[in-house]
Structure formats: structure tokens, C-alpha cells
Amino acid sequence: MENNSLVTIAKFSREKILYLIDMAREFEKSPNRKLLEGRVVATLFFEPSTRTRLSFETAANRLGARVIGFADPKVTSNTKGETLKDTIMMVSNYADVIVMRHFLEGAAQYASEVSPIPILNAGDGANQHPSQTMLDLFTIYQTQGKLDGLNIYLVGDLKYGRTVHSLLTAMRHFSPTFHFIAPDELAMPKYYKMYCREHGIKYVEHKDFDADTISDADILYMTRVQRERFTDLMEYERVKDLYLLKRDMLSKARPNMKILHPLPRVNEIEYSIDETPYAYYFQQARNGLYARQALICDALGITLDDVRNDKTIIA
Numbered sequence: 001m002e003n004n005s006l007v008t009i010a011k012f013s014r015e016k017i018l019y020l021i022d023m024a025r026e027f028e029k030s031p032n033r034k035l036l037e038g039r040v041v042a043t044l045f046f047e048p049s050t051r052t053r054l055s056f057e058t059a060a061n062r063l064g065a066r067v068i069g070f071a072d073p074k075v076t077s078n079t080k081g082e083t084l085k086d087t088i089m090m091v092s093n094y095a096d097v098i099v100m101r102h103f104l105e106g107a108a109q110y111a112s113e114v115s116p117i118p119i120l121n122a123g124d125g126a127n128q129h130p131s132q133t134m135l136d137l138f139t140i141y142q143t144q145g146k147l148d149g150l151n152i153y154l155v156g157d158l159k160y161g162r163t164v165h166s167l168l169t170a171m172r173h174f175s176p177t178f179h180f181i182a183p184d185e186l187a188m189p190k191y192y193k194m195y196c197r198e199h200g201i202k203y204v205e206h207k208d209f210d211a212d213t214i215s216d217a218d219i220l221y222m223t224r225v226q227r228e229r230f231t232d233l234m235e236y237e238r239v240k241d242l243y244l245l246k247r248d249m250l251s252k253a254r255p256n257m258k259i260l261h262p263l264p265r266v267n268e269i270e271y272s273i274d275e276t277p278y279a280y281y282f283q284q285a286r287n288g289l290y291a292r293q294a295l296i297c298d299a300l301g302i303t304l305d306d307v308r309n310d311k312t313i314i315a
């Protein structure tokens with residue numbers, strides 16, 4: 001069904017991304033409003049989450065909407081065999097927009113095709129995580145003052161990491177140079193390398209992860225090796241600690257360089273790095289609130305002008 005769903009970040013043009021960043025900046029200035037009073041936002045999480053679910057729910061709550069949903073499908077009729085289609089049809093009777101995380105690649109696309117109300121993809125398997133990408137783009141813009149022409153290093157699990165797949169897709173509008181650092185088992189999939197070539201995105205693959213290699217990074221995007229995506233746990237054990245960012249590796253970093261991580265962190269970034277000016281992952285997670293306020297509003301037809309002219313701001 002045609003609606004305002006967000007399944008993949010590929011849907012957004014350069015102009016639309018910049019527009020949503022402008023909207024998120026408005027919410028950063030004043031997150032508490034009554035713009036969504038009377039609306040209901042459903043959050044359906046078939047996979048665990050801390051940041052995505054809580055920031056979507058906070059986004060809705062701070063805009064005056066009510067939130068329904070579940071964080072664990074085991075407490076729903078999913079366990080009795082209810083299909084995803086029927087679940088979506090039921091929830092669309094109660095809510096105005098559905099935020100859904102699912103473990104299956106393609107689940108968000110399917111849900112958007114059967115749903116009469118917008119679906120916001122909060123992560124589908126190893127495929128896409130478009131709302132994370134909007135907060136990543138907002139954060140990159142906030143820290144670099146631009147999105148164009150940046151050196152972006154992606155480190156860790158580039159095979160299953162839906163956040164890096166989404167980010168790469170969105171950055172096609174902004175002439176980046178990507179640097180991929182991953183073990184062979186978790187290398188960037190051929191599909192995305194082909195995507196880079198088709199869209200004129202420069203990329204370099206590295207094996208080393210040291211101060212020299214990352215010295216020209218503007219953004220160092222660390223990712224977790226995701227245990228839950230491995231069928232062979234021996235393979236997980238072999239690769240899980242291969243790329244650990246240590247404080248002394250920042251000795252040659254550019255002054256503007258920021259370390260991002262979608263979180264949760266397991267063992268990718270030494271804790272002492274949190275105290276350095278390069279660490280930006282907690283602010284990044286905070287930006288999830290503003291970016292998701294923008295995405296919910298956009299899905300419900302609320303425009304940037306509506307936000308700028310909004311008289312419902314609560315101090």
C-alpha cells in the first residue's frame with residue numbers, strides 16, 4: 001500500500017535529508033511540544049533494543065502522542081502463530097504510525113506493503129536501519145558542519161551491520177570517501193561495493209587498524225561484532241576482538257575527528273576514550289531523539305514549516 005513509510009534510507013534525496021536535518025535541529029532547540037497531541041504511535045519490537053525503542057517512544061511522548069506496543073514478541077499473539085500481516089492489520093486499527101524492528105531482512109518492506117498506516121523501519125535483520133542513519137547524518141552534520149566530501153572510516157562488522165549499510169546508502173549524495181576496516185569474515189558485502197561503484201562512491205579497504213591508517217579520518221564509525229547474526233559461534237569467537245580502538249591509536253587523529261558508534265558497545269572502544277574530545281557516541285545516541293521526532297512528524301504529514309510555526313512549545 002502506498003503511504004509515508006520509511007523502509008530504506010535510499011528513498012531520501014539529498015534535499016530530503018537536509019530538510020529532515022533542519023527539522024531535527026528545530027527539535028534539538030525545543031523537544032517538548034504538543035504537535036502530536038491526539039495521535040498514537042505503536043512500537044513493535046520483535047528484536048531487542050534499548051536506544052531505538054526508547055528514543056522513538058521519548059520522541060513521541062515529548063511531542064504529546066500516546067505510545068502503545070511491545071518490546072518482546074513473546075508476550076504477544078505472535079507466540080500463538082499470528083502472522084506479521086495480521087499483527088500489522090490489527091495495530092493499524094489502533095495507531096497512526098507503526099515503528100517496527102524485526103529480525104528478518106525485508107520484514108519492513110512487507111509490513112509497508114500490507115499496512116494502511118506508515119511503517120518506520122527500526123531495523124530489519126542485517127538489512128537497513130534508516131532512523132539510525134538519520135541520527136548519524138544529523139550527528140555528522142553537527143560535528144563537521146557539512147556532509148560533503150568527508151573521509152568516513154567504517155570499522156568492525158561490515159557484513160551484518162545494518163547501520164553501516166544504511167549510512168553508505170545515504171552518503172551517496174555527499175561525495176564521501178569510505179574506508180572499510182574489517183576481518184575477511186565480516187568484510188563489506190560485494191553488493192554494497194558494487195553499489196559504491198555504481199554511484200561513484202570512493203572506497204578503500206584496509207587490513208591494518210592503527211594510528212597511521214586512521215590519521216585522515218573525519219568520522220571513525222565503530223561497530224559491534226553481532227553475536228546474534230552468527231550461525232557458527234566459533235567464527236564469532238575468532239573475530240569478535242580483532243578491531244579494538246585503543247586510546248593511543250588516536251595520537252595522529254585530526255582535531256575535527258569524531259568517533260561514532262550506533263551502540264551497544266561490547267569491546268570495540270576502550271573506556272578511557274570516553275574522556276577524550278573525539279568520543280561522540282553518547283551525544284550521537286541523544287540525537288536519536290531529535291532525528292526520530294523529525295521522522296515521526298514527516299510520516300504523519302507534519303512539515304518543517306509546521307514545526308517552525310508551532311505555538312505549542314513547552315519551555
Ligand code: CP
Binds near residue numbers: 049050051052123132
Ligand atoms: N543503535 C541501536 O539500534 O541500538 P539499539 O539496538 O539499542 O536500539
